[in-house]
Amino acid sequence: MAKVKNWQISREMEYPYDENRPKKQWSIVFDLNKCIACQTCSLACKTTWTSGKGQEYMFWNNVETKPYGSYPLAWDVRVLERLGHQEWEKKQPYYGKTIFEAAENHERAAHFAPEDKDWMYPNHGEDDCAGRVDKGDYISLQHDKWFFYLPRTCAHCTYPACLAACPRKAIYKRQEDGIVLIDQSRCKGYGECVKACPYKKSMYNAHTRISEKCIGCYPFVEQGYQPQCVTNCIGKIRIMGFINPPWKARENNPVDYLVHKTGLALPYYPQLGLEPNIYYIPPIHADREYLTQMFGPNVDQSISTYKKLKDDPVAQGLLVLMGCTDRIIHHFEVRSGIAYAFDEKGDEIVHVPVTEQMYSRPAFDEKFGTSRNNTP
Amino acid sequence: MKTTTLLLTILLMGEFAGAEISVKKVTGELSVNFMDQKLWSQALPDETIGLLAQPVVVPKPTKTETQKINVAAIHDGKWIVFRVRWNDAEMSEANKLATFSDAVALQFPVKNNDVPPPIMMGGKGDPVHLFHWKYQYQLDAKFGKKPINEIYPNMTTDMYPMEFKEKGNYKEATKDQRDSFVGGTAAGNPQSFPKSGVDEIFAEGFGSSAVSDSHLAKGYGEWKKGAWTVWIARPLSYDNGSKLLVGKGSHVAFAVWQGGKKEIGALKSLTMMWTPFFIQEK
Numbered sequence A: 001m002a003k004v005k006n007w008q009i010s011r012e013m014e015y016p017y018d019e020n021r022p023k024k025q026w027s028i029v030f031d032l033n034k035c036i037a038c039q040t041c042s043l044a045c046k047t048t049w050t051s052g053k054g055q056e057y058m059f060w061n062n063v064e065t066k067p068y069g070s071y072p073l074a075w076d077v078r079v080l081e082r083l084g085h086q087e088w089e090k091k092q093p094y095y096g097k098t099i100f101e102a103a104e105n106h107e108r109a110a111h112f113a114p115e116d117k118d119w120m121y122p123n124h125g126e127d128d129c130a131g132r133v134d135k136g137d138y139i140s141l142q143h144d145k146w147f148f149y150l151p152r153t154c155a156h157c158t159y160p161a162c163l164a165a166c167p168r169k170a171i172y173k174r175q176e177d178g179i180v181l182i183d184q185s186r187c188k189g190y191g192e193c194v195k196a197c198p199y200k201k202s203m204y205n206a207h208t209r210i211s212e213k214c215i216g217c218y219p220f221v222e223q224g225y226q227p228q229c230v231t232n233c234i235g236k237i238r239i240m241g242f243i244n245p246p247w248k249a250r251e252n253n254p255v256d257y258l259v260h261k262t263g264l265a266l267p268y269y270p271q272l273g274l275e276p277n278i279y280y281i282p283p284i285h286a287d288r289e290y291l292t293q294m295f296g297p298n299v300d301q302s303i304s305t306y307k308k309l310k311d312d313p314v315a316q317g318l319l320v321l322m323g324c325t326d327r328i329i330h331h332f333e334v335r336s337g338i339a340y341a342f343d344e345k346g347d348e349i350v351h352v353p354v355t356e357q358m359y360s361r362p363a364f365d366e367k368f369g370t371s372r373n374n375t376p
Numbered sequence B: 001m002k003t004t005t006l007l008l009t010i011l012l013m014g015e016f017a018g019a020e021i022s023v024k025k026v027t028g029e030l031s032v033n034f035m036d037q038k039l040w041s042q043a044l045p046d047e048t049i050g051l052l053a054q055p056v057v058v059p060k061p062t063k064t065e066t067q068k069i070n071v072a073a074i075h076d077g078k079w080i081v082f083r084v085r086w087n088d089a090e091m092s093e094a095n096k097l098a099t100f101s102d103a104v105a106l107q108f109p110v111k112n113n114d115v116p117p118p119i120m121m122g123g124k125g126d127p128v129h130l131f132h133w134k135y136q137y138q139l140d141a142k143f144g145k146k147p148i149n150e151i152y153p154n155m156t157t158d159m160y161p162m163e164f165k166e167k168g169n170y171k172e173a174t175k176d177q178r179d180s181f182v183g184g185t186a187a188g189n190p191q192s193f194p195k196s197g198v199d200e201i202f203a204e205g206f207g208s209s210a211v212s213d214s215h216l217a218k219g220y221g222e223w224k225k226g227a228w229t230v231w232i233a234r235p236l237s238y239d240n241g242s243k244l245l246v247g248k249g250s251h252v253a254f255a256v257w258q259g260g261k262k263e264i265g266a267l268k269s270l271t272m273m274w275t276p277f278f279i280q281e282k
Helices: A040-049 A075-083 A161-165 A192-196 A218-222 A254-261 A288-295 A299-307 A313-321 B002-016 B135-143 B175-179
Strands: A002-006 A011-015 A025-031 A062-066 A148-152 A171-173 A180-182 A202-205 A210-213 A238-243 A278-281 A331-335 A338-342 A348-353 B021-025 B047-050 B068-075 B079-087 B103-109 B128-134 B198-203 B218-224 B227-235 B249-257 B275-279
Touching: A025 A254, A040 A062, A161 A171, A161 A180, A161 A192, A180 A210, A192 A202, A192 A210, A238 A254, A254 A278, A254 A313, A254 A331, A288 A299, A313 A331, A313 A338, A313 A348, B068 B249, B068 B275, B079 B103, B079 B249, B103 B227, B128 B135, B128 B218, B128 B227, B135 B218
Parallel strands: A025 A278, B021 B068, B021 B275
Antiparallel strands: A002 A011, A025 A238, A062 A148, A171 A180, A202 A210, A331 A338, A338 A348, B047 B068, B068 B079, B079 B227, B103 B128, B103 B249, B128 B198, B218 B227, B249 B275
């Protein structure tokens, strides 16, 4: 076992392979204050990649409702149960166990094995509120009746459990972009990766008899385009870019800005120890305790930063740039109320106003001799 | 740690040490009649060989599911057949997610050195030739590879890429075009194609196994009253593989998977020592 540095838990940890960070690391930031679970992302992914034989049940991208939804069933609860109660003090490294450290000597990672039935209820718990709405209830902030939507793809972790678990080394992490792939010619369908991944994003194909997973839309990424789930998001809640570790963070890189500079975006279940590369801006009205067990002790800080967004024109500009281009944004700039996105060469990709311009039109149109309807 | 494990296993295997298989010559066409009762009645009695839960590579089984295997073998000068028997409470097939097939594998050295290769699937430059029988492969051969809508009849699909119910003006897609949407098939992964009963595999160390293009070996298994009996027949000599010669000896190793106990890949019971065998001239 090697000792590797995991910045999300602020310490070194054990992993079966040496630390070998890729040149660039694929990552996505999601603003959970905006997700409406329209599932367009799930269908964009499915139409592109998982409409073949054996893939019928697969959602490489899925959106589940929290707290009562999950796909596959109870994936989060079951892995946390297996890991056991762990503590993480605010402003301290995580000194609890990761799934690699909690592993018994016959396994690579503490895990549970899903059954086929567990995958057959992707909408289980959808829109289920965390408490009953009774007569006389009214909205208060924080909401005491809450739920939120959690869209999830493979996290293309820095320390993948799937890669660690494969006894044939049939899973590899690309040096050029950090995308983790199952070699479709070498996999023998043992399913160790399906068991090991705590996020359950490795899936067995009963037609080809081998396992598959989200490929990070690498054919798009190689051409400089963001993944399908990102570009098709109707609510424009997502942005994909290349994240740097904190000691190399570049302030004008969109993902570095949201994760490292402002601390707005947090990894999910970082205590499991995989250094996942999908990051979430937490939903500001959901229960803090619930959010903390999922996103770690920096939740309060992230939410208070989000609430002060009106004082941060740069962050506002970046959030507005999300969903405005299908190309990967290398760096961005906000000046004089306009947000600019640039590619690697420094050429402008797109620019958008931070505040939508207001257009006033008179109630009666002289040219056509008709009234304008004020139809909302 | 590894040395201690190895020493322990050798001590434990001591109970069954000294097993040596004598392979009698029979007159018959074993490449066709490899299960023939009359031919098998001439075999020497079974040798009992002890197995151990795979102890070296993670994931390791937490217990030895199959503790011993009974082995006998006969040859006809051209083909050799091994008959292996072990206890398994249930027949297990794969197909559905998280289900695994009962299986057995025979491992032979490729190089006929005095010292056989490392027991755990050979070593670099010292390959092994494996014959892997799976109950699921036998079912494939008999009934064809089950399509997904038979494995999961209630699975919802509206259409598969390039498989149009009413193609209208579209040109019919070729098989290659349709297969490009199916990962394992497009990559030519042997796992994704219908199997014949026995896989021939080469390996140079664990994790390196690769299915051979050769499909000469035959196998058949019968499960009765809590025990499997499997016959695996193979040519004595392969040009680029295990070369067994009449009047000479070699070594064989065994591995058994109980699918019902979720055994697959490294989760198996196996022999940690090679069993010598001798191919008799008569």
